[in-house]
Amino acid sequence: MDKPLISRHLVESDGSLAEVPSEAPKVGILGSGDFARSLATRLVGSGFSVVVGSRNPKHTAGLFPSAARVTFQEEAVGSPEIIFVAMFRDHYATLCGLSRQLAGKILVDVSNPTEQEHLQHLESNAEYLASLFPTCSVVKAFNVISAWTLQSGPRDGNRQVAKRAVLEMVHAMGFTPVDMGSLASAREVEAMPLRLLPSWKVPALLALGLFIFFYAYNFVRDVLHPYLREGKNQFYKLPVSVVNMTLPCVAYVLLSLVYLPGVLAAALQLHRGTKYRRFPDWLDHWLQHRKQIGLLSFSCAALHALYSFCLPLRRSHRYDLVNLVLKQVSANTSHLWVEKEVWRMEVYLSLGVLALGTLSLLAVTSLPSIANSLNWREFTFVQSTLGFVCLVLSTLHTLTYGWTHAFEESRYKFYLPPTFTLTLLVPCVVILAKVLFLLPCFSHRLYKIRRGWEKDGAVRFTLRGDHALAQKTSHV
Amino acid sequence: MDKPLISRHLVESDGSLAEVPSEAPKVGILGSGDFARSLATRLVGSGFSVVVGSRNPKHTAGLFPSAARVTFQEEAVGSPEIIFVAMFRDHYATLCGLSRQLAGKILVDVSNPTEQEHLQHLESNAEYLASLFPTCSVVKAFNVISAWTLQSGPRDGNRQVAKRAVLEMVHAMGFTPVDMGSLASAREVEAMPLRLLPSWKVPALLALGLFIFFYAYNFVRDVLHPYLREGKNQFYKLPVSVVNMTLPCVAYVLLSLVYLPGVLAAALQLHRGTKYRRFPDWLDHWLQHRKQIGLLSFSCAALHALYSFCLPLRRSHRYDLVNLVLKQVSANTSHLWVEKEVWRMEVYLSLGVLALGTLSLLAVTSLPSIANSLNWREFTFVQSTLGFVCLVLSTLHTLTYGWTHAFEESRYKFYLPPTFTLTLLVPCVVILAKVLFLLPCFSHRLYKIRRGWEKDGAVRFTLRGDHALAQKTSHV
Amino acid sequence: MDKPLISRHLVESDGSLAEVPSEAPKVGILGSGDFARSLATRLVGSGFSVVVGSRNPKHTAGLFPSAARVTFQEEAVGSPEIIFVAMFRDHYATLCGLSRQLAGKILVDVSNPTEQEHLQHLESNAEYLASLFPTCSVVKAFNVISAWTLQSGPRDGNRQVAKRAVLEMVHAMGFTPVDMGSLASAREVEAMPLRLLPSWKVPALLALGLFIFFYAYNFVRDVLHPYLREGKNQFYKLPVSVVNMTLPCVAYVLLSLVYLPGVLAAALQLHRGTKYRRFPDWLDHWLQHRKQIGLLSFSCAALHALYSFCLPLRRSHRYDLVNLVLKQVSANTSHLWVEKEVWRMEVYLSLGVLALGTLSLLAVTSLPSIANSLNWREFTFVQSTLGFVCLVLSTLHTLTYGWTHAFEESRYKFYLPPTFTLTLLVPCVVILAKVLFLLPCFSHRLYKIRRGWEKDGAVRFTLRGDHALAQKTSHV
Numbered sequence A, B, C: 001m002d003k004p005l006i007s008r009h010l011v012e013s014d015g016s017l018a019e020v021p022s023e024a025p026k027v028g029i030l031g032s033g034d035f036a037r038s039l040a041t042r043l044v045g046s047g048f049s050v051v052v053g054s055r056n057p058k059h060t061a062g063l064f065p066s067a068a069r070v071t072f073q074e075e076a077v078g079s080p081e082i083i084f085v086a087m088f089r090d091h092y093a094t095l096c097g098l099s100r101q102l103a104g105k106i107l108v109d110v111s112n113p114t115e116q117e118h119l120q121h122l123e124s125n126a127e128y129l130a131s132l133f134p135t136c137s138v139v140k141a142f143n144v145i146s147a148w149t150l151q152s153g154p155r156d157g158n159r160q161v162a163k164r165a166v167l168e169m170v171h172a173m174g175f176t177p178v179d180m181g182s183l184a185s186a187r188e189v190e191a192m193p194l195r196l197l198p199s200w201k202v203p204a205l206l207a208l209g210l211f212i213f214f215y216a217y218n219f220v221r222d223v224l225h226p227y228l229r230e231g232k233n234q235f236y237k238l239p240v241s242v243v244n245m246t247l248p249c250v251a252y253v254l255l256s257l258v259y260l261p262g263v264l265a266a267a268l269q270l271h272r273g274t275k276y277r278r279f280p281d282w283l284d285h286w287l288q289h290r291k292q293i294g295l296l297s298f299s300c301a302a303l304h305a306l307y308s309f310c311l312p313l314r315r316s317h318r319y320d321l322v323n324l325v326l327k328q329v330s331a332n333t334s335h336l337w338v339e340k341e342v343w344r345m346e347v348y349l350s351l352g353v354l355a356l357g358t359l360s361l362l363a364v365t366s367l368p369s370i371a372n373s374l375n376w377r378e379f380t381f382v383q384s385t386l387g388f389v390c391l392v393l394s395t396l397h398t399l400t401y402g403w404t405h406a407f408e409e410s411r412y413k414f415y416l417p418p419t420f421t422l423t424l425l426v427p428c429v430v431i432l433a434k435v436l437f438l439l440p441c442f443s444h445r446l447y448k449i450r451r452g453w454e455k456d457g458a459v460r461f462t463l464r465g466d467h468a469l470a471q472k473t474s475h476v
Helices: A007-012 A034-045 A057-063 A089-102 A115-120 A125-132 A147-155 A164-172 A183-194 A198-230 A235-272 A281-288 A290-313 A315-330 A339-364 A376-402 A419-423 A425-437 A440-450 A458-462 A467-474 B007-012 B034-045 B057-063 B089-102 B115-120 B125-132 B147-155 B164-172 B183-194 B198-230 B235-272 B281-288 B290-313 B315-330 B339-364 B376-402 B419-437 B440-450 B458-462 B467-474 C007-012 C034-045 C057-063 C089-102 C115-120 C125-132 C147-155 C164-172 C183-194 C198-230 C235-272 C281-288 C290-313 C315-330 C339-364 C376-402 C419-423 C425-437 C440-450 C458-462 C467-474
Strands: A026-030 A049-054 A069-072 A082-085 A106-109 A137-140 B026-030 B049-054 B069-072 B082-085 B106-109 B137-140 C026-030 C049-054 C069-072 C082-085 C106-109 C137-140
Touching: A026 A034, A034 A049, A049 A057, A057 A069, A082 A089, A089 A125, A106 A125, A125 A137, A198 A235, A198 A290, A198 A419, A235 A281, A235 A290, A235 A376, A235 A419, A235 A425, A235 A440, A235 C339, A281 A290, A290 A315, A290 A339, A290 B290, A290 C290, A290 C339, A315 B315, A315 C315, A315 C339, A339 A376, A339 B235, A339 B290, A339 B315, A376 A419, A376 A425, A419 A425, A425 A440, B026 B034, B034 B049, B049 B057, B057 B069, B082 B089, B089 B125, B106 B125, B125 B137, B198 B235, B198 B290, B198 B419, B235 B281, B235 B290, B235 B376, B235 B419, B235 B440, B281 B290, B290 B315, B290 B339, B290 C290, B315 C315, B339 B376, B339 C235, B339 C290, B339 C315, B376 B419, B419 B440, C026 C034, C034 C049, C049 C057, C057 C069, C082 C089, C089 C125, C106 C125, C125 C137, C198 C235, C198 C290, C198 C419, C235 C281, C235 C290, C235 C376, C235 C419, C235 C425, C235 C440, C281 C290, C290 C315, C290 C339, C339 C376, C376 C419, C376 C425, C419 C425, C425 C440
Parallel strands: A026 A049, A026 A082, A049 A069, A082 A106, A106 A137, B026 B049, B026 B082, B049 B069, B082 B106, B106 B137, C026 C049, C026 C082, C049 C069, C082 C106, C106 C137
Antiparallel strands: none
């Protein structure tokens, strides 16, 4: 695969191992959205020298990896032969002022039209871009890359370090090499295999903490209280019954914690009126660990199902049943039936099965090989839409379990409210916020922000002094 | 990986984006079976100019992608340097007439000998081919490619579009580029990320339709009928009981619909006496959606299991049990045991568990990463043989559930037959057809057809006027 | 990806298909540990000519693939341009005598420091190596390769055969070619697609054998004995009850057979005082089939769970319950409760669910796509540590099931001990051995052996006559 433009530098380099960025193949990127950022990260990780062109470099610089240079558009497009255009179609025209600098270069159109845009324009985005810059070669690329591949970027999967000949050899051996930079970074590279599931540490501790809290809470309410107040020995409930009351609480709260950071991020964007400011670190980390939290939630839910199916296998279940009948016999009852209780349990169980089924779908689509075969829209549909459905089903499952107990004084043991009322707090906040964001006033503003609009930044689109274009884009 | 033969064209091309097929590297294919077709599709998708050599180009042209040129063998092998031989070993000798045209070229042997052939010949197919064409370089390739990879072809997974330098860059970034042709196709490429699980749409609608039908049917028979005729209020059965009666029906019918198109295709081939005619579009689509239908069947079966395990957790179950005992007590029964009922349920449950276990195996081997590590024979064994075992187990599960109810008048509520009798229709047809095709008269003919034999096509093998060869091959 | 050092030979070769090893690109390897061996196998499989440098070639030769040449270090590093250093950091200095031969060459450092080493040295291993050989170019590579990828080596996944132009074409089609050598090996290559899950054959037969044995054993004890001795007809237990008693036995014994070979291997290494001798073939095969045995164990455990959940759905369960109550009524019992039985079942069920949960984790991390994303340490943690936890949980599950029955004479039917006592044998041996190996005397020796120490081999480190270095390394 002769690489005249790119590999030449790698091959002709004198083999010295210090990183010489000026020799690395240069690539330009126009745009500062999520895609531009992912692209820059991946390109930097693949050994390219990346220059990002921005209308406001100072503002955007913090969003990009430090190895990428962020500068004004005019400057960014000067040197590289290949320039990625990672902007919305509506903004293509704002680039017309760069025509002279772009002449003869290769423009890579990575845009993904929305469904509406796709229907609206007969001409593809790439063809439109080509018509604006007739002297450029326009190539359409990267727009169908899978969500997962892009998200996980070069940090994922099999990493190998290589330089020059080793790089070739690694290739010949059937692996994909990733250049990790100069030998000075060897120490960091050597630490990699020492990591032990680092992305699982915080989520696992969180789940453990929740489990201990809810287990203690349930123990006090359901075992200790009857023992102290009524002298009932129900310690046999510890291995199965209390565990099975605790697991769904953990699963349910964890599931809501998967969707809470997204809600917080949206709220922050709405408040700030822009998407071009980094989230605080804690929120960023939280957003990145949603997958792990979700899988732990699924594990707890699955264990809850297993424990529930074990309930009728217990001796205590058998004895309770026998004693119930003996009581009816001595009371001369001829028919036992409480319609309300029957309905409550039927609905409760059905909702539980459906919630678990939906959660299983989410877990299965988290498998790398499945996630890799889904595009952005499909991945979002499953993880976001189906995930929200699962949260609603779980909430209904919890509500039918709790029924009216929250309003019965006898249920407040040691003044402690029933466990299920505690678990409902976070999920209800998430559901309410999600519904709120669907209101036109919020949803419209969010849509605009996510398309690049800024509260105090309308002026940006006129930076190139082109009034007509400013009008064209300002209505977005 | 210097690519003198292939990449030269890509690199030396003037960078214009219009597709110039005449400049694309040429590849020849001899043969018109499934493998030849898959190969042609994949090669066309990888940017090669493909010429297929056939003994009867008019006849075969419709089977290949339109971008591949189908012509007579003599013509097809003239221009390309590399020629794939995708024929059965027995037909190699029919190529001897092409010796002059093939001289000095590279022949790629892709054949997979059957177990019998492998034992029969000491010389490998590739060595045999090399002995027939001593001036050619014979290379053995592609025969061990995994079933999945070949089937899914270039339509699968991560697709990126790239040209020239972008192609190189994509490679350097660790992705595998797929050339989607000229910029004119950009519109189509841009629509890709808009797709939302397109292959799931029809199967999901089918499953939903079946669910609604069977739910309504069960509702009428098991809830409405007792209510109208006997005034029994059993509406509490709606959330769990009726759902749990409906799910296995859907799962069972869907499973049979996975194997029905294969049976229809075989019947069609038997009727037509050839495999060289396209199946009607509806059958083609159906065949391509078997995986999705199968996974939906598995989902329904898994939900059925979950619902079944929930049954003893219901209050109604408890009350029913208590009332059963109370009735026995008042009737002064001392021992309750119905041997036939006991046996029926034990066998019924055991078959159900085994069917679900087998179905789970099928589902697991559908995961891309698993399917990728299986070869054709393994994939066929699991999906076809185990799948059929699963269908038989499900049928027995259904039959032990239904028992003799189909013959009891009291079971025909509103003259509607028991649900299980309805579900048995399609699966029994499939099983009978499969058994029928095992009869020597059919199986032998099918085997011949799938090896390339045609009812009215024996003459084809003598096309090259070589009588000895015709004799050699006509007994196939 | 211009390959001046490597591909030149491939491309300039005259296209003849006989393998000419002298023309294959040469690679040197220094070291004889597991990593060196895996590397050599992979490189040989990728078409390189491999020379391994050893201090004692005669001793080490048997450990490497026969295609690799094993010779003295001085000789091994003479010819190749690229030399892999697959040794522990402590041994780097022993190479100083080779300085002259290594001058100007490319050294590839593949070392993985232990956590302790990583903390101890500020300088990375690669930088330390570079400081020892200032005239060499040192490249850090392959140390972060995933456990799975390395283990499975070139035998895994999609294999294609290709030469010269075909190799390029295969690449262009998006596949990864693997050169399987000269055409003489075509016969072997052609046999590949005929294999039917070869790695599953022995494990599956083993599982089947165990199932038949335990099923027969349980049948004799639980069905035949009551029939012959007490005239009780309990044949209805055959489809569910006896199967459900048999499955956990099979699952439990299989799980212990996953960990037994590791224990045997460690015992053998302790006994021999070296890791540089091949294990007997049967042990090697056993070690390689652990994954399959583990997955069969999981399948049996999962079926056991399904069957258990089916128990309360059986008619026999219902009748037993009814008859139990009827007996209590006629005996005028007013309350039935056996505290010991209640506790036993609760603990038993809880342990079972936890064991199944842990086993599921092991099964999920066996999926290729998951295993690929774990590094050595993570893979070992899950498969070895979690696996051992699972074995302990299963043992406790079995013990609470058996309770004191092993000591009750009435349980010895036909003098046969209860089934669970049989199953405990192997697992208890494994657990005891594992605990034994944790004792300092054994664990220290094992650690030394696995770092390359040999009982009678201290002299090796002084081979180069460097007394100071010998001292440095002999304390390892």
